[in-house]
Amino acid sequence: MHIKRTDAGHIAFCQPELKPITPDWFTVDYWQDLGGITxxxxxRYTTWFVDPQPITANTKVQWVLRHYYRGGMMEKLSRDAYLYTGLKRTRAFAELKLLEQLFNEGFAVPKPVAAQVQRSGMHYRGDIIIERVEGAQDLVAQLSKSPLNEHQWQTLGALIAKFHQRGVYHADLNAKNILVSSDSFTLIDFDRGELRKPSPKWQQANLERLLRSFNKEKGKLPKLHFSEQNWQQLLAGYAKS
Known part of the structure; x- marks a missing residue:
């Protein structure tokens, strides 16, 4: 990961060819002016898909641009400003670093591109850019249209087990943070994620969080193709790994 200083803070980027990157790359207006919003x-907030071809000459990929927003009670105090306690502890840089490590180790995560932190006194705001997973949709969108088969559910369970065995803690493991394309799955949104010592306690809590999200989505959309049998199929794949 390469880091460069800007007038307002720092930018980290994962490929040397992105050295010309500027804070403009993290603004929607910049991409709109280039005609790059796809x-x-x-x-809760908007994530943008952009075509970087005008500046990178790469026609094979799209990027995902996401700004960091607060949630919960803290959102009432500040929509997007976080207390600055060091560059490596910022949510944007921490997520980019984790993604870079996992991607390089061959885990099913989006390819990281860049992140920026802009400071204002004791606080900072952050953004991240990752590559869009081509041809994929989130699991809720998939299940709203058609079911997964038993093999797919077991494949997903095995994938989650692989992350857990590595000690990857996903702070918001839910059905919308799982992308599916045919028999392939990708985990996204590793904000506040970290590597920690594997433990049945947090691993089980992670799985329970995922189950709650399935049930929540099922409550909103009764026709969602998810059942207790599907969950047991996922657990069977998890246990086999």
């Missing part, structure tokens, strides 16, 4: 994903 879509968006709207949840």
């Amino acid at each position: 879509g968006s994903s709207k949840g």
Whole structure:
């Protein structure tokens, strides 16, 4: 990971050819002016899909641009400002570093591109850019249209087990943070994720969080293709790994 200083903070980037990167790359207006916005994903906040071809000449990939926003009670105090306690502890740089390590180790995560931190006094704001997983959709979108088969559920369970065995803690493991493309799955959004000593306690809590998310989505969409049998199939794949 390479780091460069900017007028307002720092930018980290994962490929040497991205050295010309500037803070503009992390703004929606910049990409709109270039005609590079290709879509968006709207949840609590908007994540943007951009085509970097105008500046990288790479026509084979798209990027995902995400700004860091607060949640919960802290959102009422500040929408997107975090207390600065060191560059490596910022959410943007920590997530980029974790993604870079996991991607280089062959884990099913998006390829990291860059992150920026902009300071203002004791606080900072952050953004991250990753590569978009081509042809994939989140698991809720998939299950709203068609079911997964037993092999796919077991494959997903085995994938989660692989992350857990490595000590990868995903702070928000839910159905929308799992992308699916055919029989291939990718975990996304590693904000506040970390490597920790494997332990049945946090691993089980991670799985329970995922189950709650499935049940929550099922409550919102009763026709969602998810059942207790599917969950047991996932657990069977998890246990086999």
